[in-house]
Amino acid sequence: MPAFLIAYVRIVEKFNEKVGRIAMYLLFALMGVMLWGAFARSAWHPQVWTDEMGQFLLAGYFMLGGAYALQLGSAVRMDVFYSQWSDRTRAMVDAVTIFALLCYLAVLLWGGVESTQYALQYGERRSGLWRPYMAPVKIVMCIGILMMLLQCSCFLIRDIARLRGREI
Template identity: 45%
Template sequence: MPRPIVLFVRIVDAINYRVGRFAMYLLYVLMAILLWSSLSKLSSTPSMWPLEAAQFVMIAYFMLGGPYSMQTGDHVRMDLLYGNWTERRRSWFDAFTVFAVIIFLGVLLYGGIESMMYSIQYNERSPSPWRPYMWPIKAVMNLGVFLMILQSLSIFFKDVAALRGKAI
């Protein structure tokens, strides 16, 4: 494989590895928020923000951890046929189907950027009593989709290299 492609794969894998490892710790943040929510219900004035904040943290966990799970092969896959195939056949199939994934993610990113720009332009807020701004979580979602596109390209290049007999 050409050196720029190998460099691209290594950089994308390194970034998604670090972002994914960071995202793992968001579960502790989520647990702390939900614990606070439970404890605040014991007081005379329960907090209004914890459940929505927990949703935002869960979105960040899911969107930032997705590329990492794709990189490590821990995502859900229908193994009815795929599990019995050879590595070469899997690489062919993955190299073909990755284009559908990239097209889907590209459309998702386009819509996400449009939504985020709307949120920024009109200072969109959540309709809840807490009323947080919506653009930060939309930005995190767009970052997650962008990293997923990069990881999909990285996997495509790895599959092509495997088909050529030269693993990256």
């Protein structure tokens, strides 16, 4: 494999690892917001922002940690036949499925960018009592989708290298 592809894979995987490890701490922020909301609900009147802020933090945690979870192999895989296949057959099947996933993520990113542009242009707000702006969470979702897209491209490069008899 060309050196620039090997460098690309290493840079993307290192970046996704760092962002994913930072995103893990959003779980503590989510727990703090939910704890505050539960305490406020029982001690005095409910806080209108805690439920929606919890949803936004969970979306950030899920989307920013998605590429790292893929990298760790945490995704669900049907292992009925997969474990019995040779490395070459696995790489071939993985390359086809990763290509399909890349197409899906590209369409998802396209829709996410259009939705983010709309939110920024018109100041879109969520309906409800708190009415937060939607642009920040949509931007985070687009970044997470882009990170997954890059991680899947790394998987495809690795699978092609494996099919050619080389490991990255």
